[in-house]
Amino acid sequence: xxxxxCGIAAGGDKVFAALKNALSQRNLQVxxxxxxxxxxxxxxxxxxxxxxxxxLIILHRVAxxxxxxxxxxxxxxxxxxxxxxxxxxxxDPIVGEKLVFGTGFEDIPVYDEIPYFAPxxxxxxxxxGLINPEEIEEYIAVGGYSALHKALTAMTPEEVIEEVIAxxxxxxxxxxxPTGMKWNFTKQEKSLQKYIIxxxxxxxxxxxxxRNEMESDPHMxxxxxxxxxxxxxxxxxxxxxxxxxxxxxxxxTRAIAQARDYGLIGxxxxxxxxxxxxxxxxxxxxxxxxxxxxxxASIEGKTGRPRPRPPFPAQKGLWGMPTNINNVETWTNIPxxxxxxxxxxxxxxxxxxxxxxxxxxxxxxQRVGLVEVPLGTPIQTLVYDVGNGGIEGRKIKAVQTxxxxxxxxxASLFDTPMDYEHLTAVGSIMGxxxxxxxxxxxxxxxxARFFIGFTNEESCGKCVPCREGLKxxxxxxxxxxxxxxxxxxxxxxxxxxxxxxxxxxxxxxQTAPNPVLTxxxxxxxxxxxxxxxxx
Amino acid sequence: xxxxxLEEIIGRYPTPTGKILGILExxxxxxxxxxxxxxxxxxxxxxxxxSELYSIATFYSFFTLEALGRHxxxxxxxxxxxxxxxxxxxxxxxxxxxxxxxxxxxxxxxLLTTDDGEYTLTSARxxxxxxMAPVLRVDNKIxxxxxxxxxxxxxxxxxxxxxxx
Ligand SMILES: Cc1cc2nc3c(=O)[nH]c(=O)nc-3n(C[C@H](O)[C@H](O)[C@H](O)COP(=O)(O)O)c2cc1C
Ligand code: FES
Numbered sequence: 253x254x255x256x257x258c259g260i261a262a263g264g265d266k267v268f269a270a271l272k273n274a275l276s277q278r279n280l281q282v283x284x285x286x287x288x289x290x291x292x293x294x295x296x297x298x299x300x301x302x303x304x305x306x307x308l309i310i311l312h313r314v315a316x317x318x319x320x321x322x323x324x325x326x327x328x329x330x331x332x333x334x335x336x337x338x339x340x341x342x343x344d345p346i347v348g349e350k351l352v353f354g355t356g357f358e359d360i361p362v363y364d365e366i367p368y369f370a371p372x373x374x375x376x377x378x379x380x381g382l383i384n385p386e387e388i389e390e391y392i393a394v395g396g397y398s399a400l401h402k403a404l405t406a407m408t409p410e411e412v413i414e415e416v417i418a419x420x421x422x423x424x425x426x427x428x429x430p431t432g433m434k435w436n437f438t439k440q441e442k443s444l445q446k447y448i449i450x451x452x453x454x455x456x457x458x459x460x461x462x463r464n465e466m467e468s469d470p471h472m473x474x475x476x477x478x479x480x481x482x483x484x485x486x487x488x489x490x491x492x493x494x495x496x497x498x499x500x501x502x503x504x505t506r507a508i509a510q511a512r513d514y515g516l517i518g519x520x521x522x523x524x525x526x527x528x529x530x531x532x533x534x535x536x537x538x539x540x541x542x543x544x545x546x547x548x549a550s551i552e553g554k555t556g557r558p559r560p561r562p563p564f565p566a567q568k569g570l571w572g573m574p575t576n577i578n579n580v581e582t583w584t585n586i587p588x589x590x591x592x593x594x595x596x597x598x599x600x601x602x603x604x605x606x607x608x609x610x611x612x613x614x615x616x617x618q619r620v621g622l623v624e625v626p627l628g629t630p631i632q633t634l635v636y637d638v639g640n641g642g643i644e645g646r647k648i649k650a651v652q653t654x655x656x657x658x659x660x661x662x663a664s665l666f667d668t669p670m671d672y673e674h675l676t677a678v679g680s681i682m683g684x685x686x687x688x689x690x691x692x693x694x695x696x697x698x699x700a701r702f703f704i705g706f707t708n709e710e711s712c713g714k715c716v717p718c719r720e721g722l723k724x725x726x727x728x729x730x731x732x733x734x735x736x737x738x739x740x741x742x743x744x745x746x747x748x749x750x751x752x753x754x755x756x757x758x759x760x761x762q763t764a765p766n767p768v769l770t771x772x773x774x775x776x777x778x779x780x781x782x783x784x785x786x787x
Numbered sequence: 788x789x790x791x792x793l794e795e796i797i798g799r800y801p802t803p804t805g806k807i808l809g810i811l812e813x814x815x816x817x818x819x820x821x822x823x824x825x826x827x828x829x830x831x832x833x834x835x836x837x838s839e840l841y842s843i844a845t846f847y848s849f850f851t852l853e854a855l856g857r858h859x860x861x862x863x864x865x866x867x868x869x870x871x872x873x874x875x876x877x878x879x880x881x882x883x884x885x886x887x888x889x890x891x892x893x894x895x896x897x898l899l900t901t902d903d904g905e906y907t908l909t910s911a912r913x914x915x916x917x918x919m920a921p922v923l924r925v926d927n928k929i930x931x932x933x934x935x936x937x938x939x940x941x942x943x944x945x946x947x948x949x950x951x952x
Contacts, residue, residue: 258916261929293918457865460915495849496914533805534812536847553807555846614867620918688866702869
């Protein structure tokens with residue numbers, strides 16, 4: 253049973269209880285277990301059934317009232333075909349041996365033929381929805397911690413970093429900085445104490461890939477961090493998780509305890525000299541704390557206000573010590589790079605954009621969920637092939653990527669490849685991977701106002717351009733929305749955007765005007781309509 | 788909160804990493820807010836100026852200095868939820884719970900408690916359940932695909948018996 257936050261909210265916990273109850277009334281050899289989320293959130297609650305030697309069958313939109321029917325079918329060594337979404341004959345966990353489920357149920361479409369899954373390539377989410385995230389043994393069974401073993405027993409820290417550099421992996425937290433190079437900065441600092449941090453603050457509204465990565469496969473993050481700590485020479489790590497994610501915190505806490513029991517965290521891991529401790533720190537609801545220097549201040553128990561860089565965290569980070577900070581998804585990419593090699597990884601995706609990215613496809617699109625595709629996949633593949641276009645035949649107008657720092661990309665540019673450079677070229681950014689779809693009923697001026705309202709609210713107030721400038725932008729946008737603005741207000745709005753971008757202290761202010769600038773660029777007609785009065 | 792209980796909570800955070808926020812979060816969860824006398828006691832215990840704890844408590848939206856209602860209704864005001872009609876949910880909740888707020892805070896933060904102290908209406912940035920937008924949370928339970936029409940039936944699950952006014 254898929255039981256991540258989304259599956260539970262869709263009623264999965266009730267289905268789970270009903271299945272448990274139905275099973276308890278029969279004497280069957282059935283293991284009922286919980287998994288994370290396979291990413292097809294629109295079709296939840298999802299239940300997978302594996303009968304010995306048969307294909308794994310994924311059932312969708314399962315209701316509490318289906319429990320009896322499911323158990324009855326299983327008792328008869330079959331599945332309820334009317335609930336079936338697809339079948340999986342075998343699955344490649346990449347770092348481990350291929351899982352062969354079996355054959356049979358030929359009437360049910362195969363996984364690769366389902367339009368939602370067909371364009372996807374699962375690397376980060378290869379275990380999500382398949383294994384039980386609460387049992388370390390299941391992670392080990394699909395090759396988990398073998399990359400850590402390889403790194404610790406057969407590679408020097410330098411070799412690990414070389415492999416990460418060769419992979420071309422870039423940070424998935426938004427900036428896209430080459431991960432291997434960043435590791436080297438901290439490694440080269442001379443210090444007895446160094447830290448690594450996992451940034452799990454996931455602040456962009458509309459983006460929830462990190463939540464699923466933590467809830468569905470927490471050990472993959474731990475393994476990535478352990479390998480990183482070994483390479484960098486850090487003995488302590490912190491995972492900073494936002495308070496809004498209680499289930500992620502619970503599963504990470506459990507994962508850390510299990511890894512400690514197995515000797516994978518603690519002293520002399522795999523009998524080597526390498527020792528590592530890992531703790532969880534909880535965020536407390538401030539968007540700006542996703543910024544690395546603010547995040548560090550927050551862990552130290554201060555208000556989370558960014559400070560100017562340099563010094564970078566690699567020189568002076570947590571408690572003044574050299575610190576390497578990466579996003580959740582960056583860490584999850586590490587085990588596969590070590591196990592399969594940097595060259596293997598670099599062949600996936602596009603030029604200078606290797607690997608995959610998990611996007612959250614949400615908003616006014618039919619099939620919502622988490623989608624993992626090679627970097628460089630065009631926007632239209634996501635919106636039309638995976639997402640199946642607008643709801644009730646409505647036309648899609650734009651997508652918003654990159655959260656409050658990103659921009660709105662019009663449908664006419666949907667052939668744009670989703671990679672760091674191309675998204676920046678059209679005025680948006682990759683950010684953490686949120687893709688919010690807007691259709692013909694969405695007002696782009698209202699959308700711009702929404703984001704400025706957001707960043708204005710979340711500005712930490714330290715630097716003037718961000719604190720005062722955003723307030724004025726908000727006033728101007730409100731004036732536009734009530735139909736009272738003039739051409740000169742429009743000019744001021746544009747000018748102010750440029751000033752805030754150029755003069756703000758941190759990334760929040762430096763990118764906050766992007767939603768306004770892109771809507772001005774691509775949807776000027778909607779602003780013009782307001783100049784003539786409320787449309 | 789008994790001083791002894793506070794000691795127990797402090798004891799759970801032996802290392803400085805994540806300590807202060809961790810303790811405050813613990814108190815917030817247990818008490819539903821950060822009472823002034825507890826903050827005073829904590830400041831003394833940690834040898835910190837009270838003003839520093841106050842600045843932390845007001846900086847982070849997770850903390851409140853006033854007691855919340857018995858049930859807390861939190862509407863997600865994230866991008867996906869905004870696009871899918873979160874403002875209509877807020878309007879409907881305000882109507883049903885009989886609480887008012889002025890227009891200027893329409894997508895900023897708000898914290899409104901009913902006169903009888905039963906319900907607090909507030910906002911969040913994103914629950915990470917964006918696929919089910921618009922989303923709201925009552926206490927710890929998340930509801931997805933919410934429409935204004937569904938709101939009375941959701942509130943009834945938490946003992947709401949019709950309009951308070
Ligand atoms: C306002 C602001 C918010 C940010 N929020 C996040 C976030 O929620 N998660 C994240 O991983 N990075 C966030 N970042 C980026 C971090 O500062 C940092 O670059 C990142 O964690 C580095 O990890 P990476 O190299 O693996 O991408 C944010 C940056 C800014 C300026
Ligand atoms: S935007 Fe509402 S749950 Fe994410």
